[in-house]
Amino acid sequence: MTNAATQRPAFPFAALIGQTPLQQALLLAAIDPGLGGVLVSGPRGTAKSTAARALAELLPEGQLVNLPLGASEDRLIGTLDIETVLRDGSVRFSPGLLAKAHRGVLYVDEVNLLPDALVDALLDAAASGVNTIERDGVSHSHDASFVLIGTMNPEEGELRPQLIDRFGLMVGLQNCFEPQVRQQIVKARLAFDLDPQGFRAGYTEQQETYIQRIRAAREALPQLHFDDAVHAHVSALCIDAAVDGLRADLVMLRAARALAALEQANAVTTEHVERVAESVLAHRRHDRETRAGGDARESEAPRQAADDADAASSASSLDTTPDAAAGDSDWGYLPPQPAGVAQVKGVIPLNAKKR
Structure with a gap:
């Protein structure tokens, strides 16, 4: 887990350039986390992770939780606290990343490479705002209202249709080939890297405006x-x-x-x-x-198969001549072939006890 107090200063949300559709989608998800999160698809270097970190600063808690690719299901949803069980013999719930992300941002880079079971759990909690655990002798539910942001590079594989549909919003990013916009983005990034605090100071008023607008919109x-x-x-x-x-x-x-x-x-x-x-x-x-x-082809397929079967049955019952038997009704079959017969030596029979 990372929060605003300990992480490297984030690039200001207000300073993002050429990302209007992405900014709108992220703000909507921040206002109503029940939308189900935002899937951001695009090639490398299109500010996907930068935008996610920038949004976290605008939320009241300023909390960003990263879900690593190698995380287990227990790490995500929580599980039995083994240490407490061994020490006290009592059952206690150990919270996972979903609990830590409550009222913040849960960021998943390369979400298309996560196991389907983890993506299912993420999307269930993002849509319902509640994480329910029924396993290892633990029955527990807790609030898990967070802004889910998943990013992916389509060149590395796609999400299954059943999973991608469950993301509330999706924004597709493209490489920028407009020289002026490209120059503005590079200049802003260089200025931020050279003096993060000074760069951020120039956007303080705009950042505060975003914070106030999110708070008012939620109300x-x-x-x-x-x-x-x-x-x-x-x-x-x-x-x-x-x-x-x-x-x-x-x-x-x-x-x-x-x-x-x-x-x-x-x-x-x-x-x-x-x-x-x-x-x-x-x-x-x-x-x-x-x-x-x-849909039409799928609905016609069984009917066509039945019609073909009826036609074949009718043909076989009506056409019983030798020519028909050797013709169309025997497609795919070879005529009988003569086979040589070899004489086998006599076999000594077993006595009755050994049979």
Whole structure:
């Protein structure tokens, strides 16, 4: 675990350049951790980890917990405290990283390389805000409300569709090929590396503004509701994207509400929905024609197989001539082949007792 007091100064969130979609997604997840976290996909060197560390500073606790790739399930969710058992003979729960990440940021680099069991546990806790352990004689639940940020390089492998769909939001980053933007990013990074505290001092006011906006948005969140027009627009977008299930609808509504709260709006509007739709649908979208064609082929396959079987049965019952038997009805079979017969020497029979 790392916190703001002990770690190397983080690059300011307000100083990120050319990362507007990522900044919006991270802020929405900070306002409503129940969104299910943010998956950040992109090549190396696109500031994925820098943005995650920068967000942690904006939260009240300023806490960032890293989940290493080699972590076990016990290390993540917690387990029986063996030392207490051996010393006192009593059952005691030893908290894991999910407990330490409560009210902070849980950062998972290369989440696509984690075992599926760990990703499942992460996403369950991120969506529910509760970690439940039923193992090793321990039955325990505790709050685990955190902002989950998973980063991955698609060149190193993808997440299974069943897992990637459970991330609330996704942002895809690309290499920057605009000379002016590239120069601005490099200059800012060099200035930060040369004098971290001096660089951060120039963004103090903007950082404080972000902190206040997150706090105010969290308080305003329960008062914002959705009208029928918003529901209808969300349904239309999700149907057009041919998403699986209803998770996309729920996440889109919650993300739009978080954006409205961030901007101190009086109500959630279809404009808010439009602005969060891409991050909700980016990893869930399917091609409707391909999906419809695939479903049609799957539904026609059993019927076609049955029709073929009926046709074959009818042909075999009606066409019993020798030509038919040696023709189409025997596809794949070779005609009988003569085989030589060899004389075998006589065998001495066993007596009755040995049989």
